[in-house]
Amino acid sequence: MKIAWLGLLDSDDATASTRAQDHLVRLARHVVLASRHAWSIDVISCGRNPGCRALGAGVERVVLPVAGSPRTFWDRVSWALPAALSAADLVHLHDGFSRSCEVGLLIARQARKPICMTEWGVEGYWLSTELALRELADVVVCHDVAVANSLVSAKRVELATLGIDVRRIGVPAAWPQNHCLDAESLGTAMPTDDEYAAAGNTLYGTYRGLVDRVRRAAA
Amino acid sequence: MKILVVSNLYPPDFIGGYELCCAQMVDGLLDRGHDVRVLTTTPRTPCRPQEHVVRELALANCYDPFSVLHGQPVTRKTSAGRAAVANAHNVHVLLDNLQRFQPEVVYLWNLLGTGGLGLVGGLEYLNVPWLWHLEDCAPRLLCCLRDEELPALAAALGQYLSGSYLAVSDRVVKEIEAGGVKLKGHVELLPNWVLGERPPVRSRFYRPGELLRVVSAGQMGRHKGIHLLIEAAALVRARGHENFRIDLYGKVGDLSVAPLPREHGVEDLVKFKGACPQEDLIARYARHEYDLFAFPTWAREPFGCAPVEAAAYGTVMVMSESCGVGEWFVDRVHCLKAARTAEAFADVMTAVLEGRLDLKPIGRRASAVVWRDFRREVLLPRVEAALARAADRRPAADWADTSAAFDDVYRMALMAEKLTEALVQETCCGAEAA
Numbered sequence: 061m062k063i064a065w066l067g068l069l070d071s072d073d074a075t076a077s078t079r080a081q082d083h084l085v086r087l088a089r090h091v092v093l094a095s096r097h098a099w100s101i102d103v104i105s106c107g108r109n110p111g112c113r114a115l116g117a118g119v120e121r122v123v124l125p126v127a128g129s130p131r132t133f134w135d136r137v138s139w140a141l142p143a144a145l146s147a148a149d150l151v152h153l154h155d156g157f158s159r160s161c162e163v164g165l166l167i168a169r170q171a172r173k174p175i176c177m178t179e180w181g182v183e184g185y186w187l188s189t190e191l192a193l194r195e196l197a198d199v200v201v202c203h204d205v206a207v208a209n210s211l212v213s214a215k216r217v218e219l220a221t222l223g224i225d226v227r228r229i230g231v232p233a234a235w236p237q238n239h240c241l242d243a244e245s246l247g248t249a250m251p252t253d254d255e256y257a258a259a260g261n262t263l264y265g266t267y268r269g270l271v272d273r274v275r276r277a278a279a
Numbered sequence: 280m281k282i283l284v285v286s287n288l289y290p291p292d293f294i295g296g297y298e299l300c301c302a303q304m305v306d307g308l309l310d311r312g313h314d315v316r317v318l319t320t321t322p323r324t325p326c327r328p329q330e331h332v333v334r335e336l337a338l339a340n341c342y343d344p345f346s347v348l349h350g351q352p353v354t355r356k357t358s359a360g361r362a363a364v365a366n367a368h369n370v371h372v373l374l375d376n377l378q379r380f381q382p383e384v385v386y387l388w389n390l391l392g393t394g395g396l397g398l399v400g401g402l403e404y405l406n407v408p409w410l411w412h413l414e415d416c417a418p419r420l421l422c423c424l425r426d427e428e429l430p431a432l433a434a435a436l437g438q439y440l441s442g443s444y445l446a447v448s449d450r451v452v453k454e455i456e457a458g459g460v461k462l463k464g465h466v467e468l469l470p471n472w473v474l475g476e477r478p479p480v481r482s483r484f485y486r487p488g489e490l491l492r493v494v495s496a497g498q499m500g501r502h503k504g505i506h507l508l509i510e511a512a513a514l515v516r517a518r519g520h521e522n523f524r525i526d527l528y529g530k531v532g533d534l535s536v537a538p539l540p541r542e543h544g545v546e547d548l549v550k551f552k553g554a555c556p557q558e559d560l561i562a563r564y565a566r567h568e569y570d571l572f573a574f575p576t577w578a579r580e581p582f583g584c585a586p587v588e589a590a591a592y593g594t595v596m597v598m599s600e601s602c603g604v605g606e607w608f609v610d611r612v613h614c615l616k617a618a619r620t621a622e623a624f625a626d627v628m629t630a631v632l633e634g635r636l637d638l639k640p641i642g643r644r645a646s647a648v649v650w651r652d653f654r655r656e657v658l659l660p661r662v663e664a665a666l667a668r669a670a671d672r673r674p675a676a677d678w679a680d681t682s683a684a685f686d687d688v689y690r691m692a693l694m695a696e697k698l699t700e701a702l703v704q705e706t707c708c709g710a711e712a713a
Contacts, residue, residue: 128706135705139431146438159698166694169687170400171439191693195686
């Protein structure tokens with residue numbers, strides 16, 4: 061079983077850090093552990109140095125070549141994205157403010173792949189909010205109970221509690237500014253490994269339910 | 280059957296044979312009792328409402344020379360994106376018509392100009408059965424932004440499409456696949472056709488010493504080889520023959536060909552006769568006003584209806600040795616094939632003028648074959664069978680339970696339209712790369 065993850069990683073280039081990657085890899089490792097290594101996760105982004113490298117057992121970082129001349133880090137997308145998603149059994153989009161997530165949503169929905177989308181409660185991104193793109197997902201994942209409770213959505217909402225503020229990872233300033241919102245005042249604390257394990261277990265259960273549903277429908 | 284036909288243009292609007300054939304096939308299906316609705320773009324030519332034609336789609340400015348020539352690069356490319364990739368308005372109109380008409384099958388024609396990828400993508404997502412009539416490499420053109428091919432998009436499209444196809448020639452299929460769109464579904468070759476009833480056998484053919492009357496019809500441009508025909512006329516004259524005329528029917532879309540007869544000193548032999556209604560042209564063939572139909576078209580010509588219409592009445596086809604219609608006829612048996620050069624066409628005309636080539640057996644055989652194998656009524660049962668096969672490949676849609684899926688499709692179309700616009704703007708406006 062292969063899961064494709066998109067999102068958040070553009071912020072690492074903007075902040076010259078690995079905060080997004082660290083967060084995703086810690087979470088991914090626990091999903092893979094929960095699957096007893098039966099599943100693998102490709103953590104996909106678009107960047108100037110395309111290639112693949114393992115980030116742990118069952119977790120691979122895939123960087124796709126950037127298409128065109130994007131204005132900001134979050135505008136980057138790749139013509140290789142359809143091929144990269146074609147083998148995935150499920151796609152999880154971890155943000156609602158990057159073009160790779162928007163295009164990934166389009167590709168995955170059109171191919172009728174099960175889709176999870178993380179909702180951070182961040183507003184102000186026209187395409188995501190105005191078009192209510194999360195309604196194209198099968199499951200909306202929230203890491204914060206307050207965000208989950210505030211959601212108005214026809215879609216299933218799953219809470220995978222994780223004490224992390226997305227602004228710590230990096231939220232883009234208003235387009236076309238090519239930097240993140242200031243997050244200095246938020247401190248540096250990150251969730252514990254136990255918290256990641258619990259969230260990973262929840263995600264694994266969510267994924268398994270979605271994939272089983274697709275298999276039953278296909279049968 | 281309930282058939283929803285989708286075409287970018289529909290008469291009175293047309294560019295070439297694609298749209299005319301679409302209308303002829305629709306008429307044939309209506310005559311045979313099918314319930315047909317045509318979904319096409321708002322007319323560019325004023326016309327009266329027709330009960331079975333819904334003209335609600337928007338046509339992007341990709342066929343409009345004024346807009347294409349006057350637009351800035353970014354405008355042209357934005358139009359191209361809307362023409363090929365996504366037009367959310369058109370997806371909404373399609374969804375609306377699907378819900379209202381509830382067809383058993385959707386019969387696609389040329390979709391360039393309508394954001395065709397979005398339309399086909401919507402049908403695929405909704406699992407609505409479709410058959411695509413390919414008279415040009417339309418799927419490949421939908422993966423281009425004007426001259427820029429998008430191979431990754433073509434590859435993804437090929438993987439994704441699961442309908443069936445009728446193609447007018449093998450070269451159309453090869454051209455589509457060469458562009459990266461692999462046609463996975465059932466592909467059947469089906470030629471274009473003629474209308475009407477078989478006339479009495481033509482008895483009068485060209486004899487040496489008479490005036491050789493040559494005709495060509497279609498778009499008057501270099502891609503159709505009109506310049507070669509004019510140069511051929513000059514070569515034939517240079518060889519000492521004056522007893523021939525070439526009449527050219529059609530809009531002169533390429534202004535560079537208009538002065539060529541004068542430049543080559545054959546303005547008395549070659550005449551641009553302007554656009555001529557199809558019925559009038561066929562009436563001329565039926566009156567045997569011409570001996571040869573010259574078709575020095577380009578190699579990527581998907582089919583070419585005009586020479587077949589002429590051949591039906593005994594006008595002998597002289598065509599480029601490599602073109603779509605040539606796949607259906609045998610050289611020296613049903614037609615004359617020549618290399619796509621002025622010399623080769625001049626050689627054929629000279630041979631006819633000098634009595635070394637007898638047109639009568641070729642003209643009679645071609646006419647017999649056209650009326651036997653290329654009549655619309657002969658081909659209609661094959662189209663019906665293809666539509667029925669396409670409909671049977673998927674379960675009948677449950678139209679009462681589709682609203683959520685329709686919402687998904689429209690959201691995806693809106694997103695695709697915006698993303699395409701953004702990509703085009705960035706490419707054209709040279710944004711600083713992140």
